[in-house]
Amino acid sequence: MVHIKILLGGLHQEINSFAPGNTTIEHYRRKQYHMGADMLSFAAQYHRCNEGTDLLGGAYSVLAEAGAEIVSGGFMSAQPGSIIEQCVLDDYIAQLKEAVKANLPLDGVVLVMHGAAQSVESDDPEGDIIVAVRELVGEDVPITVGLDLHANVTERMIKIANTISLYQRYPHVDVWETGVRAAKLCLGILSGEIKPAMAYVQVPMIIPASSYTTEIEPFKSLMKMGHDYVAAGKLLDFSVSQMQPWLDVKDGYSSVVAIGEDREEAAAIAKEMAAAFYGMRHEFKTELTSVDEIIRIAEKNHSGKPVILNDFADSSNAGSAGDSPEAIERVLALASDVKGLMYINDSAFVAACQKAGVGSTVKAEIGAEYSKKLFSPVAVEATVRALFDGVVSFHGNFVDFGPSAVVKIRNMIVVVTTQHRYNGDPTLYRAFGYEPADFQMVVVKANTSFRAFYGPLTDLIYPAATKGSSTSNLESLPFEKVPKSFYPFSDNDFTPTVNAFGK
Numbered sequence: 213m214v215h216i217k218i219l220l221g222g223l224h225q226e227i228n229s230f231a232p233g234n235t236t237i238e239h240y241r242r243k244q245y246h247m248g249a250d251m252l253s254f255a256a257q258y259h260r261c262n263e264g265t266d267l268l269g270g271a272y273s274v275l276a277e278a279g280a281e282i283v284s285g286g287f288m289s290a291q292p293g294s295i296i297e298q299c300v301l302d303d304y305i306a307q308l309k310e311a312v313k314a315n316l317p318l319d320g321v322v323l324v325m326h327g328a329a330q331s332v333e334s335d336d337p338e339g340d341i342i343v344a345v346r347e348l349v350g351e352d353v354p355i356t357v358g359l360d361l362h363a364n365v366t367e368r369m370i371k372i373a374n375t376i377s378l379y380q381r382y383p384h385v386d387v388w389e390t391g392v393r394a395a396k397l398c399l400g401i402l403s404g405e406i407k408p409a410m411a412y413v414q415v416p417m418i419i420p421a422s423s424y425t426t427e428i429e430p431f432k433s434l435m436k437m438g439h440d441y442v443a444a445g446k447l448l449d450f451s452v453s454q455m456q457p458w459l460d461v462k463d464g465y466s467s468v469v470a471i472g473e474d475r476e477e478a479a480a481i482a483k484e485m486a487a488a489f490y491g492m493r494h495e496f497k498t499e500l501t502s503v504d505e506i507i508r509i510a511e512k513n514h515s516g517k518p519v520i521l522n523d524f525a526d527s528s529n530a531g532s533a534g535d536s537p538e539a540i541e542r543v544l545a546l547a548s549d550v551k552g553l554m555y556i557n558d559s560a561f562v563a564a565c566q567k568a569g570v571g572s573t574v575k576a577e578i579g580a581e582y583s584k585k586l587f588s589p590v591a592v593e594a595t596v597r598a599l600f601d602g603v604v605s606f607h608g609n610f611v612d613f614g615p616s617a618v619v620k621i622r623n624m625i626v627v628v629t630t631q632h633r634y635n636g637d638p639t640l641y642r643a644f645g646y647e648p649a650d651f652q653m654v655v656v657k658a659n660t661s662f663r664a665f666y667g668p669l670t671d672l673i674y675p676a677a678t679k680g681s682s683t684s685n686l687e688s689l690p691f692e693k694v695p696k697s698f699y700p701f702s703d704n705d706f707t708p709t710v711n712a713f714g715k
């Protein structure tokens with residue numbers, strides 16, 4: 213076969229503009245920071261686990277199987293969080309440019325990113341990255357991109373990339389497959405098999421991530437429409453972006469991307485899907501239950517299935533800090549003996565537990581370590597059950613929760629960590645020695661994503677009316693850049709037009 217050389221890499225992080233502090237290089241180093249040859253060995257050994265890194269794994273597997281020479285553009289990923297320090301983005305782009313220059317001429321580029329990043333100086337870091345690569349590789353080298361369904365796909369990204377493919381499922385159980393799609397599109401262009409035309413339509417709305425999934429209506433039908441067009445041979449690929457709703461950027465939109473071989477047909481389909489998408493806006497709603505009511509329901513729960521107190525407003529995958537003590541505060545206020553299981557991120561509390569030692573009682577404040585404007589810490593009396601280094605195996609990959617303590621507060625087992633990580637998977641509690649099914653109530657700080665993992669365990673799921681940086685009440689947040697003409701701030705008519713075509 214013909215020798216082809218493809219650069220693979222990307223910066224992957226989802227930003228919450230309202231989360232406290234800034235994301236620093238340390239946040240990446242504690243999660244995924246793989247530059248140079250290290251990225252290639254990491255990608256080759258990586259196991260699928262439905263996290264963003266699966267984009268890299270999926271793309272790598274396709275390129276490797278095709279016998280391509282894969283060169284590293286470096287890959288870095290941090291837990292969703294606050295706005296990225298500018299030097300972190302600048303350093304990544306500088307390293308990526310060096311990698312491109314050292315490997316010219318390249319046949320193709322595959323970039324795997326989240327799509328909802330924001331740095332101190334840039335509202336479109338992924339656009340900055342694609343532009344930097346395009347300037348070096350020239351106009352004729354295909355650049356294909358894999359992103360999250362919650363990406364902010366910008367007009368600039370569309371105009372300089374050849375294809376952009378987003379996850380098509382939420383909960384995100386097709387992250388690996390999205391990496392596969394992006395890599396296959398690149399190989400298809402290189403072999404001459406396909407000549408993609410990409411049409412992009414912006415949709416003026418942002419919707420809380422807790423209020424929909426692609427697995428049920430109305431979103432299910434919209435995705436089926438796209439899949440039917442692919443099956444009928446009218447499209448090669450399609451994406452629907454529900455822009456990360458806690459991202460306050462200029463040029464931020466939800467959107468539809470349709471990729472076909474016929475530009476006009478792709479444009480017509482993108483417009484049709486965008487109109488249908490906007491038409492569903494009133495159906496994307498989160499039904500909330502108060503924390504007190506959920507605790508009362510859980511106290512009476514002897515079903516053998518846990519009640520999920522879904523504190524999505526403090527979701528680790530929506531950039532919140534995971535330090536809301538609201539569930540603990542209410543359990544104490546109600547003097548409830550509910551048998552509960554909970555996760556919270558608080559390094560000072562872990563330090564107090566380490567100092568006291570296993571078996572001892574700690575009297576200290578818990579919570580609000582970072583989100584001081586949102587919450588107040590809660591004074592608790594906790595028994596230290598166990599201390600851990602916090603490195604746990606998540607589906608074969610190591611995830612670092614940092615030094616951690618397991619404590620008992622009233623009848624609640626609370627896992628306290630020093631690094632906020634994805635907690636929407638029962639694997640977390642199992643790693644610390646507790647089975648969620650043994651509890652009356654489990655607190656999960658995640659949006660819809662957790663339903664893929666908790667769904668087999670329970671159907672007693674209650675999105676809670678909690679406070680947090682990732683609240684579903686978008687009108688309560690201090691948006692400055694997203695236009696007030698967007699739904700839900702306004703509710704206007706909308707006529708879709710093609711805002712841009714891809715390369």
Ligand SMILES: [Zn+2]
Binds near residue numbers: 360362384
């Ligand atoms: Zn997402």
